[in-house]
Amino acid sequence: MKKSVLIIENDQDIRFIVELILQEHGYDTMSIPEPDELSAIIAFSPDLILLDEFINSKPGHRLCRKIKQIPDLATVPVIILSTANDIELIAKECEANDFVRKPFEVEDMVGKVLRFIDHQPLEC
Template sequence: MTGRKKKIILAEDNLAIVDALTIMLEEFGYEIISIVDGNTAKDKLKEKPDLILLDIWMPGWNGKDACRYLKGNEDTRDIPVIIISADRDIAQLAKEAGADDFIAKPFQIEDLLAKVEKYLGKNEENSS
């Protein structure tokens, strides 16, 4: 059972961002499950992710409502949620939604990776 990749749900409606982040995060050893609209989010949660990267403004079920649902549900409340948005009030929106953290668009890949590693730890096989 050692070596299981950490699973990240990436909920983002911008396909260019989905593609870029998927490639980058997979390079660092994470398994990525993409969601491009909020309507499919609840089904994908059955995948039991280790982390959720959640765009706040998605069609269907928006990120703010999705985060509130996740944090209010006993099965998902402990999954870290990082809100991603270009909204200038991102800090307040993330707080209102109950997110664990946020990152403002545009962002540097290094900054996103640092936040991912903050909640998941380095995705390496360490037996310490």
């Protein structure tokens, strides 16, 4: 069974590229600019969530906190994507599992997804 990744990203181009890259790596994906309801996330049942820190001028870390409080989603790894200088602190405060700084190297983003979904160590 394929693992699934939910991509919540404000920028349509980044959403498309990330989705394409992950599909090429064998993942099922769903990408959205912003979830209407948390029930949509639960219904997709992702193995991992890539979450933009800026979702239509709303802070993504607030959504991350909500995700981590829902029993059906609490154990789903969340990786924050952001250009914010303090992304490491933001990720820690909202209990995200990791972060990827934009602009990102494809290998870095894919490596983190692999590490959380497939429990593979990152290659240096």
